[in-house]
Amino acid sequence: MRETCVPNGVKLKDTGFGYTLSLIGGKYKMIIMYWLSENKVMRFNELKRCIGTISFKTLSIMLKELEADGLIIRKEFPQVPPKVEYSLSERGLSLIPLLNMMCEWGEKNSSPALVAVQR
Template identity: 45%
Template structure:
């Protein structure tokens, strides 16, 4: 297992926040769960684009550890596990929506096409979408 050579020295609250919900995959997982409310692993996997099972599993573990997600296991055959946002996770959604609107304005100005994964935001129309 990878061992960092130096300990992380996070002194800024922004860096701490970005460590928890930043990056390509964590923000997308939060976005999908904000829209869908509760998903099984396979459903969440099908909502994501170009993510491997290893990376998805790792991101889910980190989000669970940081209190952003809730994992609920059902005592059924076959086993059923569902993921949803905690209150802490839901509190991140407006922040991600704001970042999406801000970056969407610049994305639109650059003339680049809208990525499929991000169409949920609807920032191109200048209105708030259903999730992030």
């Protein structure tokens, strides 16, 4: 019998699973982490261009939350105009295998018809 990640009588938010979801859940956090893992270091506008559908305000909020959770590093350079770069922290890098497993699962479990509909 497989042990469950959420035992009976325990609230989801009080489990390791719930904690992980609180860090990377939502529409954009995993996408931001994906782009940072692919590019190592990115500036705000580079992330915005890569994601495309995210507003400036939402991207700013997501980056602040990821930084507060210790998943990304924000490096500000004292120059004019201001320059800020984002990269994954060691803690953020430790989540990349999880994102890779999600990618593999999606490739194995998406049907050709579903992929055609999505394009």
